[in-house]
Amino acid sequence: MIYKFYQQHIFPHLLNQVMQTPSLMDQRRKLMLPISGEVLEIGFGTGVNLPFYQNVDTVYALEPNADIYQLAMQRVHESAIHVQHVQASAEKLPFADNSIENIVSTWTLCSIEHLPQALTELHRVLKPGGTLHLVEHVLYQDHKALQHLQNLLTPIQKRLADGCHLNRYIEQALQDAHFRFKEKQYFDAAGIPKIAQRMLFARVQK
Ligand SMILES: C[S@@+](CC[C@H](N)C(=O)[O-])C[C@H]1O[C@@H](n2cnc3c(N)ncnc32)[C@H](O)[C@@H]1O
Numbered sequence: 397m398i399y400k401f402y403q404q405h406i407f408p409h410l411l412n413q414v415m416q417t418p419s420l421m422d423q424r425r426k427l428m429l430p431i432s433g434e435v436l437e438i439g440f441g442t443g444v445n446l447p448f449y450q451n452v453d454t455v456y457a458l459e460p461n462a463d464i465y466q467l468a469m470q471r472v473h474e475s476a477i478h479v480q481h482v483q484a485s486a487e488k489l490p491f492a493d494n495s496i497e498n499i500v501s502t503w504t505l506c507s508i509e510h511l512p513q514a515l516t517e518l519h520r521v522l523k524p525g526g527t528l529h530l531v532e533h534v535l536y537q538d539h540k541a542l543q544h545l546q547n548l549l550t551p552i553q554k555r556l557a558d559g560c561h562l563n564r565y566i567e568q569a570l571q572d573a574h575f576r577f578k579e580k581q582y583f584d585a586a587g588i589p590k591i592a593q594r595m596l597f598a599r600v601q602k
Contacts, residue, residue: 399555407558408464412442415503419586423531423597424448424502431529436496436521438486438514439504443468446475456496458482458489461558486514491521501530505566507559515573519602528575528600533585533592535563545591566596575600 425448432451440457441464449455457472457479459465465481472479484490487510499518508514518528536542546562553562567580579599 403558404463408442408461408467411464411558412444412467415441415444417585417587419588420503420531423585423595427500427502427529427531427597428452431498431500433497435498435500436489436491437500437502438518439501439507440465440468440481441504443471443475443479445500445502446471446477446479449477452477452498454478454480456480456482456491458484458486460485486517489517489521493520494523496521497523497526499526499528501528501532503532505530505532505569506561506564507557509559511564511569512573515569515575519573519575522602524602526601527578529598530566530600531595531597532564532566533562533588534567534582534594534596535565536594537565542590549591562592567598570598570600575602 424445428445428448429450431449434454435449435452436456436458437445438458440459443457446455455477457468459468459481460483462483482490486508499522505511522528535546550562553560577598577600581597583595583597584593585595
């Protein structure tokens with residue numbers, strides 16, 4: 397009961413705050429800059445990306461968690477962009493094959509329970525020539541001790557942060573799902589605990 401209260405009434409507010417860490421906001425700005433037209437954003441969260449879309453007219457805001465989406469409402473109302481909430485999971489996308497030009501994922505692939513299934517779905521709905529734009533925290537590849545700690549702490553993190561895995565090798569998962577990289581950078585985000593600091597910024601296509 398206490399855990400349910402935490403998940404419904406406390407975690408969404410914590411998420412809203414943490415996801416506005418200035419270094420993450422800089423990455424959002426950079427990621428959204430070249431995107432135009434229609435976007436499917438998976439794990440829309442509290443809508444923090446919305447003000448960064450410059451030339452986008454429609455956002456399909458895929459967010460399965462109604463308690464989290466509730467905190468996006470003000471940003472949605474203040475935006476000139478047409479935002480359509482899609483209450484579904486990335487593992488089963490209610491979109492046709494080859495129908496979406498741009499997909500955005502910011503710190504969402506860590507939280508999806510069945511990641512390979514979700515990536516297969518993203519691959520299915522993405523138009524040929526379309527792009528999946530993403531920035532995600534990832535498993536350290538060059539630091540065995542931190543990698544070990546990420547594996548150790550992931551079960552706790554999943555409980556505290558709504559299913560978030562600290563130890564996902566996102567680059568490999570994307571390759572396994574047959575995406576090819578158009579752009580790829582790793583960096584350590586300022587203001588984030590070491591355990592979740594390593595980030596992958598990428599644009600991939602099918
Ligand atoms: C760490 S939050 C990131 C929120 C937002 N993308 C941002 O950048 O602030 C992860 C989000 O993924 C959502 N999520 C969890 N499982 C999901 C799934 N299977 N499909 C789509 N979204 C999911 C959560 O509800 C949450 O909003």
